[in-house]
Amino acid sequence: MNPIDLPVVALTLGDPAGIGPELIARLLGQTDATQHANLVLVGDPWLWAAGQQVAGVQVATTPVRSFAEVRGRADVHTPAWLAMDTVAPEQVQRGLAQAPGGASVLQVLNGCMDAAQQSEVDAICFAPLNKFAMKQGGLKHEDELHHFAEYLGVQGYFCEFNTLGELWTSRVSSHIPLKDAASFLSKDRIKDAARLIYRSLQAAGFAQPKVAVAAFNPHGGDGGTCGREEIDVIEPAVRELAAEGIAVGGPFPADTIFLKARDGEYQAIVTMYHDQGQIAIKLMGFSKGVTVQGGLPVPITTPAHGTAYDIAGLGRADVNATYNALRIAARMGAARLA
Structure with a gap:
């Protein structure tokens, strides 16, 4: 596939109190992570900086002002970075499920789904979230899948x-x-x-x-x-x-x-x-x-494990499942473009 035709995959940092920011930093620190998709990372700048610090990596990104700028970029092998201010550092206590973190997750995911409905994103891969935090932060459903389905109008x-x-x-x-x-x-x-x-x-x-x-x-x-x-x-x-x-x-x-x-x-x-x-x-x-x-109009994937609050911030998170989630999102996003 021509690099300029790669599917656009939105990546999120997940629950701010969990291992998600570290996982995404480790993922994007791998040299081949951008070979399969035109990636746009979405989230709070302070949280992304914290994830890189925990992971011990520094990832080059290309800032964009909107999802619309991502498709057709010349340098698709450098992740795009879309800053979204959703939660302040003082509202997050690492290792705890809290309402501000859950509300942050919802806001970021809703923004990604809006972009998917506008055909600006072909797939979404999100870092681990916490259902209890999300319910405290405004989730009205039993889980994120039912929220996605209602938000996207699935019948x-x-x-x-x-x-x-x-x-x-x-x-x-x-x-x-x-x-x-x-x-x-x-x-x-x-x-x-x-x-x-x-x-x-x-x-x-x-x-x-x-x-x-x-x-x-x-x-x-x-x-x-x-x-x-x-x-x-x-x-x-x-x-x-x-x-x-x-x-x-x-x-x-x-x-x-x-x-x-x-x-x-x-x-x-x-x-x-x-x-x-x-x-x-x-x-x-x-x-x-x-x-x-499954069953949504846009592919959405995530590692099957949770937020691992017990090891958040310790630099021990295993990136394998996150990498696999990205690969599946990229394959399914490419199939939508075919």
Whole structure:
């Protein structure tokens, strides 16, 4: 791809009290970080300076006054820098979830989404945020994904994907009490989750992805003696997906399904609730995983780990997941331009 045609990816510093500023400084200190996208870093100048200090790097940037100046820049291998004043240093106590930090995150992300709606940004990659801080700072939803969906006017199905290398997972229900998970199971939700991750994998460069669908009950329900969700809901959904031409299998017991993916049989797993997939994928690669916000009109990615308040400011943050999140954002942003 001609450098001038690289997708524009907005990068944010995440929660001011967490490891996000350090992660972005480490990311942009890597020589190849700008090879895949025309990057625009967005955030508070003091916070960016603090992140570089913690990381022990000094990153050259090109100041811009608006997102509109980013596309078509001649020197795309130097990140653009868009300053946005959202929070004062005295309002942030490193390692604590606080309302000013949460409000800052919302303001920056909303600005990036505004730019995406104006076709000035092709993808967004955000450093880790904290849901409690954001709720204190004005978030009205259960999580950032639902905020993104409402802000961007999404009417169809959306869900989080968690990815680790060649393996992606989606889920039928997410940030809800476990006691409510069974009530969220339906053929339509299962089919929507499978279709969405199948299409998203294709957009990320997987030509022929294969999707595995997890069972809900222990041992896949043991023929109905340990629950009938597999017989009444999940198996019919899998049959209908196969009839549509999607390469899909299951339902497979949740305690063995990740072995099939690990061995390369499947590139995607549809899980029935949050921890069914999250425990496995974080155990397989906590420092490398990525969360993709699926079903939105603009690709949005982030490292799958959190703000790591306990090590904020210590210079110990691992940048691998952030780098992977940027690569996925760049690939999906490029697919939108194709």
